[in-house]
Amino acid sequence: MSQQVLVLPGDGIGPEITAEAVKVLEACRDQLGLDITLDEGLVGGAGYDAHGEPLPAQTLDKARAADAILLGAVGGPQWDKLPDLSKRPEKGLLGLRSNLKLFGNLRPAMLYPQLASASTLKPEVVSGLDIMIVRELTGGIYFGQPRGIRTLENGEREGFNTYVYTESEIRRIAKVAFEMARKRDKRVCSVDKANVLEVTILWREIMEEVAKDYPDVELTHMYVDNAAMQLVRAPKQFDVMVTGNMFGDILSDAAAMLTGSIGMLPSASLDEQGKGMYEPCHGSAPDIAGLGMANPLATILSAAMMLRYSLDQGDTAKRIEQAVSEVLDEGLRTADIMSEGMTKVSTSQMGDAVVQAL
Amino acid sequence: MSQQVLVLPGDGIGPEITAEAVKVLEACRDQLGLDITLDEGLVGGAGYDAHGEPLPAQTLDKARAADAILLGAVGGPQWDKLPDLSKRPEKGLLGLRSNLKLFGNLRPAMLYPQLASASTLKPEVVSGLDIMIVRELTGGIYFGQPRGIRTLENGEREGFNTYVYTESEIRRIAKVAFEMARKRDKRVCSVDKANVLEVTILWREIMEEVAKDYPDVELTHMYVDNAAMQLVRAPKQFDVMVTGNMFGDILSDAAAMLTGSIGMLPSASLDEQGKGMYEPCHGSAPDIAGLGMANPLATILSAAMMLRYSLDQGDTAKRIEQAVSEVLDEGLRTADIMSEGMTKVSTSQMGDAVVQAL
């Protein structure tokens, strides 16, 4: 039976970049015999504009039914002023993550040799960089209760959120990190703030506990402030980094930017059965939306990740990744990764080139 | 009347580096007529070892009585396993901050031209870098209640902390940032996660409100994940960055590391009257403690900051800063900033050289 893929273009450059990934998936279907069926849905600002909800019920239903989801990006200035936080585009994304229980977020930060010069860091500091950040995605302060803004007795307002993790939430993300490390350099660095925050004292304790089941994997701990420093100072020291939702949000973006080409980086968000949502690491870039300038490669590589992790099509995934590498070798570049002597191409030209190279 | 300075060496390299700053302050007293009296106290692991408390009562009394405080650093592996978080060295530091109401943390990240090559970033990305991070230091998730680890009905444990800010806490740190910007490039970038966290929605709102009193200063907002990226991508875009305690901890360390010479960076923590505690941005570096290798310049520059902000001795502060610049010009370097062709010196040789250059 054909595997069902739901495509959620979202906002900003989302529709442009997912269109290119769809091109590539269709080429795999038509030319390589990949047996998938593609459907589309609205999410984020697009969902709000059409149905008054960033995560319309029909989208959630489709997402539940699908075998895997490919997402563009959500958000834009036109929705930033919505007084009701629950209507903002980001809530569509957060709603998908939590409703589908996509707790395991994989964010690779790797440097493409062809794009080494795009990094703001010195070549010797980043060449060969290959970090896998494992971020917990359905817990922590993003979802903790109670939360809100209340008025105190003295009349002034107070904003509050709750940073919370249970043992089992920590245990299952720990396992994802250790399993991942086994397939890589067998080192996990767990990032916390255990010198200040109780929730991360528990985090550290459970990491130690799970580590006992993985004697072949080395576990170290690092405070989040130090981790942010070490990413700048000597990023190649890391193999797998595991951390909570908020710290992971910050550190994975910093790590991605070390490569200088965040337009190249895919991500996966997985549930306990390996079903997942795949999306580029970058955002919806409303400033360049509709201009045909966006780099579709992170989304195309997200589609490849989807084939590998959720659809068990590792060979086709590899072909897509090789095709991407080839177009880079040919010197094709979208504006974000353009450099002297290369050939500047548009979003759709880049997608076409990948299809060509397949 | 003589101004009272309390020196708190703390742990690790703390005693070595504060000793050099004391040398410099004594030279200013003996040779330049600076009218100060120096006293010492125990804090952190040193306080715990001597009195069973990371912030002994006598230290807090002395700190309250002093006009300004110069701190080395706290923490070390021998206290990391203390089961009672309230006894850990870090609680000494946090206790000083909160008891003395030192809510305004100033963390400059600037590149010394003499040390430009120490940065892991390309010279064009960081040359001339000069960011002032204003971090709220006595609120947010560091101090929020409730907090702890509890056992749920199903028998598993849950760790929790509370991220909380009131309007007045936000307002007073906003003012520090805007006042600071007025003395600089008149730009404030407020960092939050207002697309997810209610507490930072209030943060953003109050920033906007305070901005009305500073029409000459430009206010922008940035999400914390993007801020972490932008610090790596194009750090020179920032003038003053203002943020809460936790985000400030992470971003200020990342920003400091951009310079490649965190051993050079001082910091100030001020109360509403301008009384303050001054300390280097770096930590207690237990691995090199006692080896005479540590760089004392961040602590010496913290002493200069102390003279400027709390003791109204701007001229003497400037002389110290010039002396530091001179020893760098002479090519003297501690191990952390050593590069080819320079002269490697020990902690105390560096202190002596600064005294010499005064």
Ligand SMILES: CC(C)[C@H](C(=O)O)[C@@H](O)C(=O)O
């Ligand atoms: C859009 C936003 C809610 C989201 C997050 O903070 O998780 C994004 O920054 C990400 O990292 O996927």
Ligand SMILES: CC(C)[C@H](C(=O)O)[C@@H](O)C(=O)O
């Ligand atoms: C030692 C620790 C509690 C402290 C903090 O997190 O505030 C330190 O990292 C700092 O930034 O001064």
